[in-house]
Amino acid sequence: MIKKLIVFASILFSIVSWSQENTASPYSYYGLGEIKFKGTEDARSMGGIGIVADSIHFNLLNPASYSKIKFSTFAIGSTSTFSTFETNGNSEKAKRTNLNYLAVGLPIKKFGVSFGLMPYSAVGYKIESNSHNDVDNTDRTKISTGNGNINRLFIGSSYAINKKLSFGFNINYNFGVVETQFIETIYAPVELQLRTREKNNSNINGFSFNTGVYYSRNLSQKLKLNSSFVYSPEATLVSENSRNIATIFYNIYGGEIISLPTQDIPVEDQKMKIPAKYTFGSGIGMDKKWFLGAEISFQENSKLRNRFKDINNATFENSTRISLGGYFVPKHDSFSNYFSRVIYRAGFRYENTGLVIRNESINDYGMTFGIGLPVGLSKINLGFEFGKKGTTSQGLVQENYFNLNIGLSLNDLWFRKREIN
Numbered sequence: 001m002i003k004k005l006i007v008f009a010s011i012l013f014s015i016v017s018w019s020q021e022n023t024a025s026p027y028s029y030y031g032l033g034e035i036k037f038k039g040t041e042d043a044r045s046m047g048g049i050g051i052v053a054d055s056i057h058f059n060l061l062n063p064a065s066y067s068k069i070k071f072s073t074f075a076i077g078s079t080s081t082f083s084t085f086e087t088n089g090n091s092e093k094a095k096r097t098n099l100n101y102l103a104v105g106l107p108i109k110k111f112g113v114s115f116g117l118m119p120y121s122a123v124g125y126k127i128e129s130n131s132h133n134d135v136d137n138t139d140r141t142k143i144s145t146g147n148g149n150i151n152r153l154f155i156g157s158s159y160a161i162n163k164k165l166s167f168g169f170n171i172n173y174n175f176g177v178v179e180t181q182f183i184e185t186i187y188a189p190v191e192l193q194l195r196t197r198e199k200n201n202s203n204i205n206g207f208s209f210n211t212g213v214y215y216s217r218n219l220s221q222k223l224k225l226n227s228s229f230v231y232s233p234e235a236t237l238v239s240e241n242s243r244n245i246a247t248i249f250y251n252i253y254g255g256e257i258i259s260l261p262t263q264d265i266p267v268e269d270q271k272m273k274i275p276a277k278y279t280f281g282s283g284i285g286m287d288k289k290w291f292l293g294a295e296i297s298f299q300e301n302s303k304l305r306n307r308f309k310d311i312n313n314a315t316f317e318n319s320t321r322i323s324l325g326g327y328f329v330p331k332h333d334s335f336s337n338y339f340s341r342v343i344y345r346a347g348f349r350y351e352n353t354g355l356v357i358r359n360e361s362i363n364d365y366g367m368t369f370g371i372g373l374p375v376g377l378s379k380i381n382l383g384f385e386f387g388k389k390g391t392t393s394q395g396l397v398q399e400n401y402f403n404l405n406i407g408l409s410l411n412d413l414w415f416r417k418r419e420i421n
Helices: 002-017 063-068
Strands: 072-086 091-108 111-133 138-160 165-188 195-218 223-232 235-250 256-258 263-265 270-274 277-286 290-299 314-316 319-328 343-357 360-375 378-390 398-412
Touching (some): 063 138, 063 195, 063 223, 111 165, 138 195, 165 235, 223 290, 343 378
Antiparallel strands (some): 072 398, 138 165, 165 195, 195 223, 195 235, 223 277, 235 256, 235 263, 290 319, 314 343, 360 378, 378 398
């Protein structure tokens, strides 16, 4: 069975590796893009809470949880997003599939170690707008596109101070390339074949760090309290920027042809901040039966900046995220009924993203559901999320989306010497 699951994981990784256009949201144009990593599939199905930590569930939201795992763990997850973008008069649909994380966790006595790769943020959009230029009395079409990712390599460790308290940290290396492009066409009073193209490239890299504390204690013979705190201090990423201007036209096959020599425009490199973030969470439950928890995060997003200084139609404010969620297992040790051993999860989240456009705060809401299908010590996690981001007020875009999340957690005893009696 483990071999079959490894084959499944390989197929899943192959599919999403060719699909790393991670977002279609127009709001990904601003700041560092759309933040992508929101936890493993089991956590996302509970509204994104990072409070649950035990011997078989790999919690990547709080590094202090690594010491809780008792089996060597390989985890991979992906999301398919189906979006409808609405304005006051139009709507468009888009679909994206992306890799959420690829991680390994290793228990070493009182320590736990983890390392892996995940996308931190993504840029991906295509926007077409019409405008009138009063200077030369022309009507123009502007097509804006963008794509790219900031990926994150991480390594972390955790130490169990005692049975109740553990401490952990992650060291992250963030890297990626983002490309944005603007093509402007004059279509009235006379449609011109020649178009103006502006292409911007940003090569982004830098280190970041986060640390966490995890505390659990018995409130009674059956009830247990779990509490979590994660702090991510402010980090600086360097964005090495370049800009190129060209006049182009398209041949009969739709291929782009440069009409005149291109011109490189000097632009400043930017030092971009990953703002400090504080996350608190707590919940109660019965081991292997049920859990209910709540979590709140504060991030100093007012310190965010755009990649280029001439992006001036958006500002940033401090952000807040609130999550509620939990799980229920009918009977974890049932031999006669498989579905009694399935984990049923649900949650809700609200987030003020910190992005402000035309005096409108961009908020994100989501309802989540999921199941954990046991396969021996391992699990296949399926999650479903219905959400809404943005607004149609002030001529903005509202994104209605459905996320299908698939995750695999392979647990086994590695590096253990076999004993023969």
